[in-house]
Amino acid sequence: xxxxxxFISDGTGITAETLGHTLLSQFGSIEFNQVxxxxxxxxxxxxxxxxxxxxxxxxxxxxxxxxxxxxxxTHRQILHTCKGRxxxxxxxxxxxxxxxxxxxxxxxxxxxHAIRDQQAYRIRINAVHFALDxxxxxxxxxxxxxxxxxxxxxxxxxxxxCLYLALQFGLFTxxxxxxxxxxxxxxxxxxxxPHRHKLFGLTINADRLSAIRSERKAGSRYASPRQCDMEVRxxxxxxxxxxxxxxxxxxxxxxxxxxxxxxMTGLQRRLQ
Amino acid sequence: xxxxxxFISDGTGITAETLGHTLLSQFGSIEFNQVxxxxxxxxxxxxxxxxxxxxxxxxxxxxxxxxxxxxxxTHRQILHTCKGRxxxxxxxxxxxxxxxxxxxxxxxxxxxHAIRDQQAYRIRINAVHFALDxxxxxxxxxxxxxxxxxxxxxxxxxxxxCLYLALQFGLFTxxxxxxxxxxxxxxxxxxxxPHRHKLFGLTINADRLSAIRSERKAGSRYASPRQCDMEVRxxxxxxxxxxxxxxxxxxxxxxxxxxxxxxMTGLQRRLQ
Numbered sequence: 001x002x003x004x005x006x007f008i009s010d011g012t013g014i015t016a017e018t019l020g021h022t023l024l025s026q027f028g029s030i031e032f033n034q035v036x037x038x039x040x041x042x043x044x045x046x047x048x049x050x051x052x053x054x055x056x057x058x059x060x061x062x063x064x065x066x067x068x069x070x071x072x073x074t075h076r077q078i079l080h081t082c083k084g085r086x087x088x089x090x091x092x093x094x095x096x097x098x099x100x101x102x103x104x105x106x107x108x109x110x111x112x113h114a115i116r117d118q119q120a121y122r123i124r125i126n127a128v129h130f131a132l133d134x135x136x137x138x139x140x141x142x143x144x145x146x147x148x149x150x151x152x153x154x155x156x157x158x159x160x161x162c163l164y165l166a167l168q169f170g171l172f173t174x175x176x177x178x179x180x181x182x183x184x185x186x187x188x189x190x191x192x193x194p195h196r197h198k199l200f201g202l203t204i205n206a207d208r209l210s211a212i213r214s215e216r217k218a219g220s221r222y223a224s225p226r227q228c229d230m231e232v233r234x235x236x237x238x239x240x241x242x243x244x245x246x247x248x249x250x251x252x253x254x255x256x257x258x259x260x261x262x263x264m265t266g267l268q269r270r271l272q
Numbered sequence: 273x274x275x276x277x278x279f280i281s282d283g284t285g286i287t288a289e290t291l292g293h294t295l296l297s298q299f300g301s302i303e304f305n306q307v308x309x310x311x312x313x314x315x316x317x318x319x320x321x322x323x324x325x326x327x328x329x330x331x332x333x334x335x336x337x338x339x340x341x342x343x344x345x346t347h348r349q350i351l352h353t354c355k356g357r358x359x360x361x362x363x364x365x366x367x368x369x370x371x372x373x374x375x376x377x378x379x380x381x382x383x384x385h386a387i388r389d390q391q392a393y394r395i396r397i398n399a400v401h402f403a404l405d406x407x408x409x410x411x412x413x414x415x416x417x418x419x420x421x422x423x424x425x426x427x428x429x430x431x432x433x434c435l436y437l438a439l440q441f442g443l444f445t446x447x448x449x450x451x452x453x454x455x456x457x458x459x460x461x462x463x464x465x466p467h468r469h470k471l472f473g474l475t476i477n478a479d480r481l482s483a484i485r486s487e488r489k490a491g492s493r494y495a496s497p498r499q500c501d502m503e504v505r506x507x508x509x510x511x512x513x514x515x516x517x518x519x520x521x522x523x524x525x526x527x528x529x530x531x532x533x534x535x536m537t538g539l540q541r542r543l544q
Contacts, residue, residue, distance in 0.1 A: 012531040015294040022287040022384035026377040085372045092364040105298040112294035113527040255385040259284040
């Protein structure tokens with residue numbers, strides 16, 4: 001049986017999706033067709049959403065599951081007339097929060113991913129540009145401004161992790177690729193040596209590394225299992241020698257790598 | 273009165289934070305000290321979290337608000353012994369979902385931001401590298417592979433938006449800076465002309481642009497209100513002439529810009 005999951009929001013839809021994905025990941029056996037309807041900010045748009053839900057209900061022959069973060073009371077009432085099973089964030093939590101905090105919810109729409117203040121916006125943009133300017137060892141002279149310098153072999157996930165740390169947490173993160181040259185004499189590159197306390201290492205399973213590299217340069221020495229295995233071993237030896245905290249990224253998502261780095265280093269995020 | 277908000281999770285903590293931020297944004301008058309405790313995957317770690325919550329309760333002289341996405345029943349029971357007000361995602365929604373879907377929740381921890389499959393991981397990484405390789409007009413020969421080409425003046429938010437679209441939705445997005453040369457004769461740059469249907473424009477308020485540019489190059493012509501005003505007007509004329517869909521990014525967060533672009537273009541995300 002096909003099922004449709006709707007994520008309905010007066011803002012970006014990100015909260016409704018995050019909430020919904022987390023809950024649905026607990027029911028892994030069911031496949032959902034996922035539909036996000038963001039910026040539902042009028043009676044009219046809410047009725048359109050209800051129509052889409054009702055159409056899915058009759059096409060699927062099963063109730064859609066509807067995750068909603070609508071805060072407007074009228075819109076919520078309209079939404080609850082649909083033929084889906086509505087799981088509504090504010091119905092569940094608004095009362096206990098108002099009770100606990102002693103003030104009423106303000107019912108302003110589109111608050112959760114709105115620009116908070118220009119200061120936070122700038123931190124974020126600057127962090128992204130820092131990550132780009134200091135990607136892949138391109139420049140090393142700004143390492144004194146870095147919160148963190150991520151190291152690892154080519155294609156072990158350094159760049160996406162740095163960008164995620166910048167976008168999500170406002171951290172200034174550089175990354176530097178360790179190569180054969182560095183492994184030969186088991187020493188830290190000159191650019192890294194003065195910043196040893198900022199280093200964090202990624203490791204990766206050699207077979208997986210070989211598969212990722214093969215996608216990029218099939219049949220190359222660079223992608224060969226032998227080369228990957230050599231690099232991964234030497235990398236581990238380097239981490240051990242210089243006591244560099246590190247993490248095996250093989251089975252982890254970018255979110256998991258990033259949040260584990262925060263937890264392991266105790267780095268304070270610059271954005272909440 | 274100081275209040276502490278805790279985000280407790282057996283995984284990254286991202287869902288608990290997203291949920292919590294959305295709910296707390298409805299109570300804008302109260303300042304919260306925010307603490308995320310991720311990877312709470314044992315009785316022991318749960319008890320440690322309870323201790324931290326209880327300490328905050330006595331230090332603040334007010335009940336902390338605790339947003340939890342713990343799925344393990346024992347851990348949830350332990351958490352509920354704390355001196356905070358616990359808002360627990362699974363207590364609120366698990367029953368109605370099990371009822372609706374007709375299967376029990378699997379209670380597996382750390383599911384929501386785990387790597388789903390290697391295919392999705394690769395799409396994401398490739399999208400990030402595409403955004404980097406095609407940032408700021410650096411290369412234009414891969415535009416046939418782009419899902420979207422973001423245009424706008426320098427420092428209007430193109431790069432962070434492309435990276436967000438890559439990380440969050442797996443979209444292949446290039447960006448190209450429009451400059452005075454393009455405005456002089458009001459024509460599209462040669463690199464863009466064949467891809468007109470893929471263009472999306474950002475606009476920005478001239479004063480805000482000037483402020484952002486001043487941070488980078490204070491006192492320069494580039495940052496002057498006059499220059500910014502000229503560029504912003506010419507940009508608008510170009511969008512009008514070529515019918516390029518566009519969006520005023522001045523008051524929007526990266527998340528809002530990105531999700532509005534999806535909504536306006538009808539682009540299908542490559543990642544859920």
